[in-house]
Amino acid sequence: MLAMKRIVVLSGAGISADSGLQTFRDADGLWAGYRIEDVCTPEAFAKDPQQVIDFYNMRRRQAMAAQPNAAHHSLQQLESRYDVEIITQNVDLLHERAGSRKILHLHGRLDQLRSSADADYIEQIEGDQSIRQLDMRLNLMRPNIVWFGEPVPEFMRATRLMDLAEIVIVVGTSLKVYPAASLLEYARPRTEIYLVDPNPPEAPPGLLTDVIAKRASEGVPELVEMLLARG
DSSP states (O other), X not given: OOOOXXXXXXXXXXXXXXXXXXXXXXXXXXXXXXXXXHHSSHHHHHHOHHHHHHHHHHXXXXXXXXXXXXXXXXXXXXXXXXXXXXXXXXXXXXXXHTTOOOEEETTEEEEEEEESSOXXXXXXXXXXXXXXXXXXXXXXXXXXXXXXXXXXXXXXXXXXXXXXXXXXXXXXXXXXXXXXGGGGGGSOXXXXXXXXXXXXOOOOTTOOSEEEOSOHHHHHHHHHHHHHHXX
């Protein structure tokens, strides 16, 4: 039996937007009205942990109320014919809830907390976080989110996945947030790269195999149908 071809998906906020989750860069986005430095940096948490906790409690409630859309479900269907790895910049769990099995969260997860003093001390959370939640050494717990100015611990693993890809699908990402935007540089020269985005970002000439200028919930099912028919 032949080994299944490996597909790596790089997903961003645009795929979650089709499930009703607002995106950071939209004019009416989730973070409109919030300064990044007040809720999304280690300094913000040190200065006002309650405000940061309240912000992420709101994001967690919104994410749990959302449902996977056709793009999420289509990517799960790819697993019937391909070895699919998803690298997501999203902190929601919509890929997991659609049934995808191999997901790497570059920027953390809303269903986890970690110690503010020890990045390896992680706990699951359901519902809202309380400022009274502490680690075993009585340090404050914080959302397990990679904040601005922090390193991305999973980046090297993501580059290794990209290097092994035979097909890459980029969906819902502006390719402006680094280091995630640099991941395409790790794809091998003859890798097929498909971009799904209603407003496709610029890419180096010859890099992309095809561009599907549609929203994720429309364009991803079309692309998946083509890939499944090809086998």
